[in-house]
Amino acid sequence: MTVLQTIAVAFAMFSALPVPQFEWNEKNMRYAMCAFPLIGLVCGGLWCLCGVLPLPELARAAAFCLVPVAITGGIHLDGYADTSDALSSYGDREKKLEILKDSHCGAFAVIRLCCYFAAYFGLCGSVRFTPRAGLCWTLALVLERGLSGLAVAAFPMAKNTGLAHTFATAADRESVQKILIVLSVLLAAALIALGGGALVAAALLVLWRYHHVAVKEFGGITGDLAGWFLQKAEFWMLAALAASQWGGIL
Numbered sequence: 001m002t003v004l005q006t007i008a009v010a011f012a013m014f015s016a017l018p019v020p021q022f023e024w025n026e027k028n029m030r031y032a033m034c035a036f037p038l039i040g041l042v043c044g045g046l047w048c049l050c051g052v053l054p055l056p057e058l059a060r061a062a063a064f065c066l067v068p069v070a071i072t073g074g075i076h077l078d079g080y081a082d083t084s085d086a087l088s089s090y091g092d093r094e095k096k097l098e099i100l101k102d103s104h105c106g107a108f109a110v111i112r113l114c115c116y117f118a119a120y121f122g123l124c125g126s127v128r129f130t131p132r133a134g135l136c137w138t139l140a141l142v143l144e145r146g147l148s149g150l151a152v153a154a155f156p157m158a159k160n161t162g163l164a165h166t167f168a169t170a171a172d173r174e175s176v177q178k179i180l181i182v183l184s185v186l187l188a189a190a191l192i193a194l195g196g197g198a199l200v201a202a203a204l205l206v207l208w209r210y211h212h213v214a215v216k217e218f219g220g221i222t223g224d225l226a227g228w229f230l231q232k233a234e235f236w237m238l239a240a241l242a243a244s245q246w247g248g249i250l
Helices: 001-015 036-052 056-073 073-087 093-101 106-125 131-154 163-170 173-194 197-218 223-246
Strands: none
Touching: 001 036, 001 093, 001 173, 036 056, 036 106, 036 131, 036 163, 056 073, 073 093, 073 106, 073 197, 073 223, 106 223, 131 163, 131 173, 131 197, 173 197, 197 223
C-alpha cells in the first residue's frame, strides 16, 4: 500500500492524470522522487501511440508537442516561464528569487515560451517515428525525470520553502540518490546501446548547466528551476533525436 501511495503522490504532484488522493506523510513521500520517472513512461507511451496513428504529418507533430503538456498539466512549463523571467531580469540573487515567487507572467516568459514551442514543434515535425525512435524517446523521458529527481535529492536548495524543498526534506536523500543513480546509468546504457548516445550527452550537459545556473544565480535549486531543467533537457534531447536520425544513427 505504501508503494501505491508513493506512486500516487508523485503522479498527483507532477502530472494532471487522475489518481487516488492520499494524505502526504513521511512514509509515502520518502521515495516519491523515485516514482517521478514513471510519468515519463506514460508520456513516452502516448507519444508512441501518436506515432503509430494514421495522422497527417502536421497533426502528428502537434500531438508530439502537446502530449507532455497534457500529461503534466504544464507544471514544468510554469517553472520554465518563471525562471526565464528571473534570469532575464539580471538582478541580484534576492531579486531573482523574488521573481520566482511572483505569480504574474512577465514579457520575457511569454517570449521564451513562444520561441520554445515554435522550435519544439519544428523538431517534432522533423522526427520520423519508428519503433526504435519511440523506444529511445520513451527512455529519454524517463531519464530526464530520473536526473531531475536526483538533483532534488543531491543539489543544494536555494531556500527552505517551496515544492523542491518539501520533497527534498521528506525524502530519504541518500537512498533516493543511490536508486536514481542506478536507474539513470541503466537508462543511459540502454539508450547508448540503441544508438541514442547523443540524447544521453544532451541530458547530462543540461544537468551540468542546471547545477551551474542554480548555484551561481540562485544559490541552489527550487521547484521552478527543476521545471526549467526538465523543459530544457526535453528540448535538447529532442534536438539530439532529430539530429541522430538526420545523421543516420537512428
